[in-house]
Amino acid sequence: MSFWFTVFRQVGRNIRQTWASQLMTLLTVSLSVLIFAFFYLIYANMLTFGEKLGDDLSLIVYLEEEPGPELQQQLTKKITTFDEVEKIRFISRAEAYQRFARQLGQNQDVLNDMPKDFLPPSIEVVPLKNLRSLNQVKLFSAYLSRLPGTLKVQFGQDWVERFYYFTKLLSIIVLLSGTLLILTTIFMVAYTIRLTILGRQAELELLKLVGATNNYIRTPFLLEGLLQGIIGSSVGIISLYALYEWIKLRFSGPVFLNLFEFSFFSPVVSITIICVSILLCTVGSYSTMQKFLRI
Amino acid sequence: MKINSNNGIETMIELIKVSKEYPPDVVALKDLSLSIASGEMFFVIGMSGAGKTTLLKLLCSMEIPSSGLIEISGKPINQLKGSHLAKLRQKIGVAYQDFKLLNDRTTAENVAISMEVSYKKPQIIRKRVRDLLDQLGLSDKHNTITGELSRGEQQRVTLARAIANSPTMILVDEPTGNLDAITTERVMNLLNKCNKGGATVVIATHDDSIYRHTSHRVMELRKGRPHMMTGGIE
Incomplete structure (x- = not known):
């Protein structure tokens, strides 16, 4: 056996x-x-x-005034001092208006009575993929909000x-x-x-x-x-x-x-x-x- | 006191000044020295409490001695452990006084257990079990649960299990205690057959009918000490 x-x-x-x-x-x-x-x-x-979600995450930095080419360069330098980023894009008042109008679609006639520069200029910052944890994003957001001429920084904080x-x-x-x-x-x-x-x-x-x-x-x-x-x-x-x-x-x-x-x-x-x-x-x-x- | 077996024959069991004490101060065996030759049939007699069962328990390493040396086939059993001890135990068949049967298993299963641990083939086990039960008059109890057997039948199943694996040493404690004369003869015939086949057989008993006319050595124990030795070829 x-x-x-x-x-x-x-x-x-x-x-x-x-x-x-x-x-x-x-x-x-x-x-x-x-x-x-x-x-x-x-x-x-x-x-x-x-x-x-992290891949789509971007921080929008609303500015008081539209930055000139020199200021844009300075701001870019300041942003990249914190950490390297994937993309930085400056959005002018006009661009913001057009984007908003596009988003409204058929209802864009509500904007008829509004001035074309009523939206603030902004910077769209797409952080690197490794900048994922909430704390890091928060730190980055705080850093961006301290940049001169910044009104507000948004990244869907509540949701995130x-x-x-x-x-x-x-x-x-x-x-x-x-x-x-x-x-x-x-x-x-x-x-x-x-x-x-x-x-x-x-x-x-x-x-x-x-x-x-x-x-x-x-x-x-x-x-x-x-x-x-x-x-x-x-x-x-x-x-x-x-x-x-x-x-x-x-x-x-x-x-x-x-x-x-x-x-x-x-x-x-x-x-x-x-x-x-x-x-x-x-x-x-x-x-x-x-x-x-x-x- | 040392009692020697026949000279010139290989020694199977050797005990040198073996004592066994149980707490608090019960002396079951005291300074027992003894040699039993290979292939010898040896009777241990004495009254209840004389130390017969203790001696058998020590020989099968169910218990360890308080002092002294026990050797089986030249190996000190107190020092054997693990697979070495298991191997030795496979060569020792023991029929316990309290039977140690598995009362929820059949007679055949109980007998087979000693062969299963040595990994014998199932067909060999089946044949051997049938042969043994037949020789002990238990062939009709093959599939009966041992718990349902009488004391005498259980005693024979215990004996069958002890010799099933063809051990080189058979230790039997009171083999005929619950048996009638005819069955006693059957049991003794079977043990004699094993002995003639080369097995060393040690029988502890107080039934004088099985050793009265024997030519084998008979040792009487009294209060754990060897009192008298009779028989054997000097």
Whole structure:
């Protein structure tokens, strides 16, 4: 009889003997993986969305007066002193008026009674991609507002701030659910294995006496944890995928998901989550064996 | 006191000044020195509490001695650990007084367990289990849960498990305690067969019917000390 045949038979026996607690553990592992992966999926998508948002981010510096060529050069020099930027564009009053009129489209006749220079001149500053964090953008904005002749600096601060805090909150939730995942997988698996060990105390004692090696006794328990990890995490990820597909189907159309591109994990990320869960479950069963299975 | 086995024959069991004490101050064995030759059948007799079971437990390394040296096939068992100890235990078949059966498993599964740990092939295990159960009059109990067997039947299953793996050393604690005369004879026939096959057999018993007319050595223990040795070829 081969080693692995015997080991798998033992695993089957263990599972049959404690199937109720095994099922509970499996559900807990699946649920933990589902909760963690759910928040991580939202977080990952938000990050992608944030990156896109960062790509479109520009700071508008409203000026008191239209700068001449020399002042433009001076301002450009001042701006680039803070940090290199991707693009600096000076917009004159006339240009601003035309742009505004274009934006109004059919309603542009509301501008008929307005003077063509009622809009302030401005500088459109597109920061470099690495200037992404809110604090950096804020610092840059503060620096720009201190430039001589600046009226106001705008970069959709409220919106960016809200988005920033939302992703920060999400990162905390991801951390918490990650901790939950670690705790549940390790402790639940450890607890189940412990139950199995206690339930089979007499048999394990006998196995030792008839000459079973450490590997013969321990490997089934290690495999049990491994199986809990494989099945539990796979069920968790598959459930999340089903949920994702359902949401996509249910809420497809001109709202919600179409606001930004919402995508599922890449196969690499999915496999990484599964592998980490397997590792955690195996650690759980190993720690119990070290504690309760002294051979 | 040291009792030697026949000279010139390989020694299977060697005990030198072995003592076993249980807390607080129970002396189960005291300064026992003994050699048992390979292929010998050896009886340990004595009243309850004389130290028979303790001696068997020490021989199968279920317990460690408080002092002294125990060697099996020249290896000091107190110092063996891990796979070395497991390998040695695979060569020792033990029929415990308290049976140590898995009461939720079938008779066949209980007997097979000692062969499974040595990774014997399933077909060999099946055949051996059937043969042994047949020899012990338990062929109709093959698939019976051992918890449902009588004490006498459980005792025979324990013996079957002890000899299933064809061990080189068989330790039997009170093998006939719950058996009638006919079954006792069956059990002894089986043990004699194993002995003739080359196994060293140590039987702890207080049933004088199984050692009364034996030509093998019989050692009587009293209060953990060897009191008398009879039989054997001098």
